Amino acid sequence: MADFIPLARAAALAHERLFPEQPSKDYKTLDVIALALSALIPLYQRDMESGALRALAEGEISAGRFTRGATTLEFPNRPPLRFLVVSRESLAGAIQKLQDDSLAAARVSLTLRQSPKTTSSRSS
Secondary structure (H helix, E strand, C coil), X not given: XXXXXXXXXHHHHXXXXXXXXXXXXXXXXXXXXXXXXXXXXXXXXXXXCCCCEEECCHHHHHHCEEECCCCEEECCCCCCECCEEEEHHHXXXXXXXXXXXXXXXXXXXXXXXXXXXXXXCCCC
């Protein structure tokens, strides 16, 4: 059981690494981080009575949306899923990938902002 942690906790850990200067964690931000994590590592739902894990299918994840600070996967036409967990082992690599990707995106954004603006005008 210790090999898996709640998705909400995983999203909070990712938030701490991605945004160390922002100690407060907004629920919507955690929901978006959960979505990003779901693209990188498998998600599971834990049966709280037996402790058994069920892997969530990609289509199942894409049909829903994360809410309540990454604690729930809600759907328009069926009951929500709760007790979502991820592998502690895969989480570190996923957070590193998100951090690397966000740094790369920030560098590109900074480069684009600092590059000289070129205007092209065409005369007919």
